[in-house]
Amino acid sequence: MKKELKSFQESLIRSVINTRIYDLVRETPLTTMPALSAQVSNKILIKREDMHSVFSFKIRGAYHKMTRLPAARLKKGVIAASAGNHAQGVALSAQKLGCRASIFMPRHAQRIKVEAVRARGAKVVLTGDSFDDANLTAQQTARETGAVFIPPFDDKDIIAGNGTIAAEILRQHPAPLQAIFCAIGGGGLITGIAAYVKALRPDVRIIGVEAEESASMHASLVAGRRVQLPQVGAFADAVAVKQPGRLPFAFARELLDDVIVVNNDALCAAVKDLYEDTRVIFEPGGALAIAGLKRYAARNRWRNKNLIALACGANMNFDRLRFIAERAEVGEQREALFAVTISERPGSFRQFCALLEKRNITEFNYRMDDPNKAHIFVGVEIQGTAERRQLLQKLRAHNLPTIDLTDDEMAKTHIRHMVGGRAPATNELLYRFEYPEKPGALMKFLNTLGISRFNWNISLFHYRNNGADAGRVLVGMQVPPAERKQFDKFLRDVGYPHTLEVNNPAYRLFLEGQR
Known part of the structure; x- marks a missing residue:
């Protein structure tokens, strides 16, 4: 593996040196974060990948890959799958190179990203409930039509395009540097960064950061093999990947110094941190590296170190700000x-x-x-x-x-909006449910709960739209003790992730009916 890794690094460095991406891509600045630096007692700099015309780093890999394709292949058009950022990179690259592009996106993809792809002349196909679903359909369509599939991360040219970020960082920051923090989705970004940096500056630590709801690389590294998660959360949709790429995983085992996992509250706090220093609103995935940096520096009691985080995307739906503002204070x-x-x-x-x-x-x-x-x-x-x-x-x-x-997740998501009195509900069971948020999802959820010959009564229901996050519902249902086994089977058959909350202290204090 070490021989293969060395060959890969040498090839990547040559590719970075000879890249044509600067025909379309700008070199992004490395910006000091004074407020955050003071907060964590280290010098923090961020690589401003939000400053591309597509507001994310994804243009680098897409354009690098497409400029290396023969004209005859480009003429057949390109196909890609993406939750939004890679889609915009491929669409803009196709527009620049004068070829057709079809982009397959999950049905719950953020409207701002869907419209941005269409605005650049690409055809958008909304399909599936996750990136992985859209990816399978896109690859099948590419095989059937002869169009060129442009992978989002599991490809040497895509990884090399991302490696140009590392080349810029080392040129912009020749001073001592202790660590670079980078978000992980499928792994193409951090692999490009790590392969380049470790070849030239092996002393610099490369720390990957994953969202708790889609930590497939962390799970894979622990297991020693690529793990496929049964489901991923939609909040940090830019990194919501069920399984890391084959190449990224193989090289991550050799190149990464650590991987840290953060929750949604920490992501919300990081979005706020970035806003306070830059006055730019980053998307959750774009703020992921900052959230990991804060946690890692605190855990290891780092002081006075030079640390860089990739701020890798700012394609934020405005309505998601409600959830972020609500949770940021708790997160920090x-x-x-x-x-x-x-x-x-x-x-x-x-x-x-x-x-x-x-x-x-x-x-x-x-x-x-x-x-x-x-x-x-x-x-x-x-x-x-x-x-x-x-x-x-x-x-x-x-x-x-x-x-x-x-x-307490139930208290933060539901109870704080419901305090106001108790109901005389007997035999009440309280559950938290989650389902993929998309148009019509709430009605589908309600209809699913109603499919039963037992006709259990819904005694409590609370739902708030948090702007493309997973749909979160709190449901109270009156189930006679004699029917509990049938009800448990019904929940298993329904298949929605759920948590029983009858013993939650917030429920017992504020909502539970009198016993």
Whole structure:
């Protein structure tokens, strides 16, 4: 493998030196992040791959690949599959080279990306519920029509095009450099970066970053073989790939120093960090490397190091900002969510407010529970986990039973929008469901729940559209104990990922019917 890797690196470097991409692609700047640098006590720079005309790095690999095709093959047209960014790169490259392009995209692809592809003259075919579905259809169509399939990541020319980013970084930053952080989807980007950097600067650490909902490279490296995830989340759609590419995985095992996984809250916080330093709104996948850098630097207690992160895309649907703004404070540990029980007696509410002192209140929901006590759902601005723990201990020390809900997914997604009273529902089972978000998906979900000869009653239902994220629904259903086995079988047959939440403290405090 080492001989194959060396040959690959030598070929990649030659390809980078001889590339024609700068006919269409600009060299992007390496920008210092002063606010983030101060926050994490290291010097942070970002590679501004959002500054291409297609707002992502994908133009590099696509155009490099297509400029190396013979004219006779280009004449037959090109086909690609993408959730949006690779699609725009192929469409613009085809427009520049004067050939036809058909792009297969998942049905839930962001509207902004679909319209951008069409605006560059490509034909868009919406098919399947994931990138992998669209990819299979695109490859089959290419075989049937003779058009050239342009892979998104598992291709040496695509990887070499991405390697031009590394060449620019090393030229722009000749000073000491400790690590480069890079998002991983299928692995084509980080493979190009790592192969080039490790050939010339083997001392520089290459750290991959994956979204928790699509961490296929991390799972594959742990297993020692390529793993295919059963499903991936749609929030960071640019990296929502079920299985890493064959070439990227083979070389990642040799080239990467580490891979770190971050959740959606950390991604939201990273989008905010990037905005505060650049005034640009990056998409979740584009902010992935920053989220990983923050976590990795904190975990390893790094100080005063030079660190670079690839900010690799800014194709953001505007309606997704609602979810990001809501979760960013939690993601960067600047908001704590508590459920606090107070006595229904004169002065108890004032005592609780006094204990919060001058902290900013981000959310406050209050309703009397019974004549003796009331439950409060409160969000409080904090400066980190240490202050969160101190405030929790302070409230408990003053005889106010308090539950920390900051990391409770159901509380963050649903309960904070539902506090207001209990219902007299008997035999209620509460579940969180997830399904791929796309037009008509909610009605399909409702119809699926209604297909049963038992006619179980829906006693609670909460859904919010979070802008192309996975659809998240909280459902209460009244199921008699004698029918529980049939209900469990029904859920298995339905097939939607689900979590039973009847023992969740947020539900017990704010929504559960009287026992």
